[in-house]
Amino acid sequence: MERRKFLVLAGVGAGMCLLSPAVYFIAPDTKEFAVKLILKEFYYLKIAPGNVERYVDDFIESNGNDLVSRLKWKTTYYLKLSYHQSDRMRDLFRYFILSTDFFINKTDETKEVHYLGMYSPYLNAVTNPYSFIIYPPETIRDV
């Protein structure tokens, strides 16, 4: 990893130092960066309008007002980093895709993707993307 990127990911303080204060303070709400990042990452999916925004609201609420995450979304967006360099970013993406009907529809990219509510095995009907409920035994080929 480049030293510059490492410093950004190493902590909020470092990130804020490396970003121009002007850029930081005039930037839109960090929530918007999370939405932009998700739409960019999953550019190949037809996500129902407004669904990513609802997810990000729920994600922020369920994770508390996690300032570190929100600042990292912003720095990640500006520095064009990927989820490979941030566990928080990976979680944001992973929870999003797990919280939709994408896996229930067997990862069919032609179908519109809907947010079903924040991922929870205690609230959602099918939460394991590998589940035999989606892929019954008779559909798994023999060897």
Place this chain on the structure above:
Amino acid sequence: MKHEHYDLVVAGTGFASSFFLSKYLSKAKADAKILVLEKGHLYPMAERLKIKRGEASAYQEYERPWENEIRNINKEKEWPFSTAYGGSSNCWWGCTPRFMPNDFKMKTKYGIADDWPINYNDLEPYYSEAEEIMSVSGPEFTPFPKHTKYPLPAHAFTLVDKILHKKYGNLYISQPGARASRATSHRNACMAFSSCETCPMDAKFTIENSGMGVYNDKRVELSYGAEVLHLETANDVVQKVIFSHGGRKHAIKAEVVALGTNPFFNTNILLRSGDNNALTGKGFGEQLGMQVHIYLDNMTNAGGSTWVNANGYMLYDGEHRKQHAACLIEANNAPFDIRLERGKHLNVASFRCVFEDLPNNKNYITTSADNLVPEVHFKERSSYALDGIENMKKQLPSILSCLPVEKLIFFDPAPHEGHILGGTRMSTSRHNGVVDKHLIHHQYRNLFVLGAGAFTTFGPSNPTLTLSALSLFAADKSF
């Protein structure tokens, strides 16, 4: 309490106590008096699920985080357990492989640690009995000898499992598990939510849903909120059990006492009772687990029907155990372990590699300033276990050569496997252990010390089935 004197006093209501009681009751006289002291309370699974859903429950006051129950000196090493009716059946994940025969004779076979004073054949009928009680789902053929069929059919394989099973036969099997593959009279079928700690379906076996009926037996008196402080002994015989209940201290006479709390508390009670066996509390530990992600080229790993789809025994038993630890592979059906690359989301297998470890007296349990809080000192892993990791890293690419592997990602060792083993190890004499082969204390001959604390060595297989079978064995042979 209803009586001043009991035929049997049992501490705890987890697996060890419940299976012991189950066998004891089948042999006890009709007017037997049994007192069970449970320091937690009944905290039903239905109420636990409410909490998980974000709803209110009056039972939440009974939550007792494990971190508050012990003084854990090494914060990097975690020891989760549940304090409530049913003990850690409330938080286990339902994995029930048997041990391999050589797990019981590590010294004779490999020159490592000690042999158990019992062997696989001694336990075999009790394994079957425990599997029947738990309605274990499992395959027709296993790497360990088995003379009975599993009560429920095996869970479904993924394509990865099928390929590995084809190559390795009985060394790669559907994991025997107490997560029901079909609905039973007391449990629903597993729906692969992979959140077994509090199962959304009530599909895993717990003492609460077991149907064992031991705590409804009219001979049994169950007291909640009762914490054993110590045992009063005279002439190497336990005379009384001293416990607190309702803010008062009680003393109850007992013919026989069985400690069925976990190794931390069994040890604490023994040490506070004057047990001077040099090994009490010494050499406790557990297996070492680490996750490996196997990225697959153009192959999905979907279709599993439970949390652990399969067990791989390719690195388990053999001459390598003379040099380094055995490894049991768990094929996890883990929702979080997805890939984010387009078109490859499910092209990953997630393996938990679980390594045996050796009892080491530098790892020990002792008392603290608080009568009820044991102090836990876990200092180090054995080089035997750590060398097992290195061997796995070398061997795994070859083992997986039948799969289209893109890359392997090795994670750091996990902070726990959810097991607490040793501390009151089983042995042939008091010089190399605390209890005998019937789990009776070498010094106090009317005292059973149950549970995984009695394990002489710490093989890689999950311990619950074995500790449950040991309880059945001990009660059957002793009464």
